[in-house]
Amino acid sequence: MDTDERIGLIMEKIESLPAKLAGTKRGEFIPRWNAPLKEETVADYERSRGVKLPEDYRRFITSAASGGDQPFYGLYGLTDTLPDYCPAVRVDKKFPCTVRKPFDIDGLTDGEYDFFFTDGEDAIDRGYVRLCHEGCGIYSILIVNSDDKDTYGTVWFYDLDTDYGAYPLINPKTGGAMGFLDWLEYYADRTAGLGDSDYFTYGELAGVVKGPGK
Numbered sequence: 001m002d003t004d005e006r007i008g009l010i011m012e013k014i015e016s017l018p019a020k021l022a023g024t025k026r027g028e029f030i031p032r033w034n035a036p037l038k039e040e041t042v043a044d045y046e047r048s049r050g051v052k053l054p055e056d057y058r059r060f061i062t063s064a065a066s067g068g069d070q071p072f073y074g075l076y077g078l079t080d081t082l083p084d085y086c087p088a089v090r091v092d093k094k095f096p097c098t099v100r101k102p103f104d105i106d107g108l109t110d111g112e113y114d115f116f117f118t119d120g121e122d123a124i125d126r127g128y129v130r131l132c133h134e135g136c137g138i139y140s141i142l143i144v145n146s147d148d149k150d151t152y153g154t155v156w157f158y159d160l161d162t163d164y165g166a167y168p169l170i171n172p173k174t175g176g177a178m179g180f181l182d183w184l185e186y187y188a189d190r191t192a193g194l195g196d197s198d199y200f201t202y203g204e205l206a207g208v209v210k211g212p213g214k
Contacts, residue, residue: 013188033065054153057180071187095127099209103166137161155183157206167206
């Protein structure tokens with residue numbers, strides 16, 4: 001299955017969810033999707049920040065939708081002005097963690113803590129784009145600027161409000177870190193299997209990639 005076919009399948013899955021989700025308070029149903037971004041808009045974004053967006057995410061936002069009402073409280077648009085409660089991100093700076101060494105706040109040394117929390121500027125907020133908000137300060141983020149090839153293009157669970165930290169989402173089928181389309185399809189499949197009063201959080205997938213790097 002090529003990327004476009006997979007995107008079409010995932011969108012069909014999400015469109016089939018409204019009846020199940022109508023009793024929740026997350027997002028809108030039936031989901032509304034924003035128009036795809038033009039290629040030149042995305043190219044300008046990449047050029048101005050010195051990054052190359054992961055191919056699956058890039059294809060989605062230029063062919064399917066630039067944002068919308070799902071997952072959870074909605075997929076943020078790449079060029080949208082985000083709410084004030086979202087921490088500012090320096091996309092042009094390298095993401096400082098890897099899938100094998102995530103952002104474990106409780107496990108930080110004194111030196112690491114000083115690095116990440118200095119002068120009110122969180123060094124963790126670099127090299128990613130924010131995908132969606134689950135609520136209560138919990139986000140999914142996509143790493144778009146990293147020196148580590150295993151970390152680039154992966155989706156992470158981000159929860160600093162409870163001092164949890166930030167961890168890659170581990171694909172239960174492969175044991176590797178999830179990419180954008182893995183993340184979006186997991187939402188559709190996981191939600192479809194929920195009972196009427198059930199819910200889930202991407203935190204259930206947060207973990208560490210095992211084994212040596214490529």
